[in-house]
Amino acid sequence: MREHRVSLDSLIQPLFVVERSADAGPISSMPGIERFTVEGIVDECRQLAQLGIHSVLLFGIPARKDAIASSNYDPDGIIQRATRAIKVAVPEITIIADLCNCEYTDHGHCGIIDEHGNVDNDATVALLVKTALTYAQAGVDAIGPSAMMDGQVEALRSALDAHKYNRVAIMAYSAKYASAFYGPFREAAEATPQFGDRSSYQMDPANAREALREIALDIEEGADIVMIKPGLPYLDIVRAARDNFDVPIAVYNVSGEYSMLKAAIANGWLEGDRAVDEMLVSFVRAGADSIITYFAKEYAQRHEV
Numbered sequence: 210m211r212e213h214r215v216s217l218d219s220l221i222q223p224l225f226v227v228e229r230s231a232d233a234g235p236i237s238s239m240p241g242i243e244r245f246t247v248e249g250i251v252d253e254c255r256q257l258a259q260l261g262i263h264s265v266l267l268f269g270i271p272a273r274k275d276a277i278a279s280s281n282y283d284p285d286g287i288i289q290r291a292t293r294a295i296k297v298a299v300p301e302i303t304i305i306a307d308l309c310n311c312e313y314t315d316h317g318h319c320g321i322i323d324e325h326g327n328v329d330n331d332a333t334v335a336l337l338v339k340t341a342l343t344y345a346q347a348g349v350d351a352i353g354p355s356a357m358m359d360g361q362v363e364a365l366r367s368a369l370d371a372h373k374y375n376r377v378a379i380m381a382y383s384a385k386y387a388s389a390f391y392g393p394f395r396e397a398a399e400a401t402p403q404f405g406d407r408s409s410y411q412m413d414p415a416n417a418r419e420a421l422r423e424i425a426l427d428i429e430e431g432a433d434i435v436m437i438k439p440g441l442p443y444l445d446i447v448r449a450a451r452d453n454f455d456v457p458i459a460v461y462n463v464s465g466e467y468s469m470l471k472a473a474i475a476n477g478w479l480e481g482d483r484a485v486d487e488m489l490v491s492f493v494r495a496g497a498d499s500i501i502t503y504f505a506k507e508y509a510q511r512h513e514v
């Protein structure tokens with residue numbers, strides 16, 4: 210009689226990969242999550258595949274940062290190298306590469322900063338396109354542009370197609386809210402803006418109809434998958450998207466959602482496995498086809514087939 214189930218196929222594990230081995234290791238605000246070297250991430254992907262998790266979302270932490278994120282489009286950059294290594298060792302893993310610049314810029318913003326201190330939309334889109342082509346060449350299966358620049362999905366789709374990367378999918382961060390729940394991620398990815406914030410290009414948590422407009426726009430621009438982020442505080446948006454659109458919907462159960470559960474579980478305030486299972490099934494019930502969650506691996510370990 211059970212209406213909804215979390216299937217391992219629907220889970221996507223986010224993974225952090227570092228260029229310098231000194232940057233590898235546990236993330237204190239996200240107990241159980243660590244940053245891997247290229248070697249470590251290959252091993253992690255092997256374990257995930259054995260457990261039945263076949264999709265990962267990669268975030269790179271480069272050794273070098275500058276104002277124009279040049280380590281991001283380096284063909285030997287950290288995402289490019291990690292992708293090639295995973296594809297050789299564990300070809301059954303589907304690799305989605307997050308595409309942004311904030312981990313690669315010394316100022317921590319998602320794009321190129323103009324002389325007034327604002328993010329230059331068009332220059333940033335051009336940079337994203339340049340980087341995406343190197344990711345595609347390295348072998349990623351999908352790209353998740355998270356920079357929230359206007360026209361980024363269309364520019365990426367047409368550049369990928371023009372270079373015969375038609376099979377590289379685009380997962381659009383269509384409804385990405387300016388959220389307090391991203392806090393722990395910033396420790397994980399070393400991506401806190403040095404000045405200002407990102408509210409000029411992330412959505413106001415109070416807006417719902419705007420999310421549907423953004424999703425419609427991304428679909429029109431050629432998105433294959435649309436994503437809503439964060440998850441728990443935005444289940445209504447997931448449901449509305451499901452009711453209004455006929456494309457695959459992903460939800461990102463972000464770092465803060467992970468950390469608050471982990472903290473409560475560690476204190477004995479919540480019953481761990483039940484709380485995690487209840488949260489994950491809520492995303493399926495709301496209408497998500499896939500769930501990006503830091504709980505993917507441990508969920509798979511508890512539900513081993």
Ligand SMILES: [Zn+2]
Pocket residue numbers: 309310311312318319355356
């Ligand atoms: Zn960013």
